[in-house]
Amino acid sequence: MNVAILAHEQFPDRAKTAVGILRYADYDVAAVLDRETAGDRVADHLADERVQDAPIVAGIDGVEGPLDALVIGIAPIGGGFEESWRADVRGALGRGCDVVSGLHYFLESDEEFRTLAAEHDCDIWDVRNPPDDLTVSAGRAADVDADVVLTVGTDCSTGKMTTSVELVEAARERGVDAALIPTGQTGIIVEDWGIPVDRTVSDFTAGAVERMVRERGADHDLLVVEGQGSITHPAYSAVTCGILHGAMPDRLVLCHEAGREAIHGYESFPIPPLPQVVSLYEDLAAPVSAADVVAGSLNTSHLDDGDANEAIVEYATTLDAPATDPIRFGTDEILDAVL
Structure with a gap:
């Protein structure tokens, strides 16, 4: 499928x-839409051979x-829709x-977008729209035969999804x-299934x-649960705690960005x-299902190799556990600890 982002x-x-x-x-990425860097290419900003290269353009046209x-x-704080994007969404729907x-x-609830989608036979997938038959936990996740690993973070956007995918x-x-x-949302789009817990x-x-x-526990030997937010985040700690207690993981991997000192x-x-962050996660997990932080994942994308x-x-010394940057140096240290 050819997509623009x-x-x-x-x-x-x-x-x-x-x-x-x-x-x-x-997906085959035809272009990235970004007014600030239009005229560049993705490779000018992301030096990673696993990342698709594509032109960066100013708009859908x-x-x-x-x-x-x-x-x-993109998902800004609060997940709202910025009106400056409307012309691009309108243009995409207009070309089918x-x-x-x-x-x-939810774009499906936007009257203009819903009307355009119907006129041009398009689908709108609001990824963050959860199933309507959810209920409370029964405290049964620990019953699965698979080992369960959860990525947790010191903040949002510290590499939990990336670390999870790389580990798998x-x-x-x-x-x-x-x-x-x-x-x-990112993991759900990549995997084409999941529940947006936030x-x-x-x-x-x-x-x-x-x-x-529990749906996947009988079919696999290792499950890596994509974490969200941080237990110390003033806005998002609730979803972090919900994932921690719902997954009942066997082990935790702590994700952090090098040099980040504030939320x-x-x-x-x-x-x-x-x-203290390690203790908070382990202490919070313990009453439901004990889990230790066994490894660390560090985002060093803004540093040179030496730094x-x-x-x-x-980071590894501070955690007293193996650590690496999974994008820069691979996942061996983390995976050994997880397995």
Whole structure:
């Protein structure tokens, strides 16, 4: 499927859905839409051979050739729809393209978009629209035969989805029957299934994660649950706790960005010292299902190789656990600890 990815003013640093699709999704990316970097190519900003290269254009009218879908590749705080994107969504629907959105604002509920989709026989997939039959957890996720690993973070956008996907792919390369449990919009788009836990009724969050773990637990030996948010985040801690208790994981991998000291978008809230973050996750897990932080994943994308190595050594020492940057150096250290 040929897609264009909308990432206006956010590509690549604050467009994690766009980057995730470029790296992992089974799509052919025709273009990235970003007014600020139009005229560049993806490769000018992401030096990773696994990331698809594509032109960056200012809007949907600049996308050449056949196009099957437009994907909203950014999710601003609160998940709202910015009116400056309307012309691109309108243009995509007008040329017969489906639209995929991970926003909390449902495009299907927008009268203009719904009318255009009907006129041009297009589908709108609001990825964050959860099933309507969710319920509370029964506390049964630990009953599955599979080992369950959960990625947790010191903040949002620290690499939990990336680490989860990389772990699954690396485990499969070693011959382990592994599967990803997608809990956020990017993972759901990449895997084409999952439940958006940050859109569930609060009482049902743990139950949604439990449902996915139990659905896949009999079919695989290793399940990697994609974490969300952070237990210390002033806005998103509730969903983090729901995933932790719903998944009842055997082991945890702590994801962090090198040098980040405060919560992104909430800079008056410092990230606690890493040992305290580890203790918070382990102590919170213990009453439901004990789990230790067995490894660390560190995002060093903004550092050169020398500084990245130093940062990883410091991170591993602080955690007293193996650590690596899975994109830069592979997942061996994390995977060994997980397995």
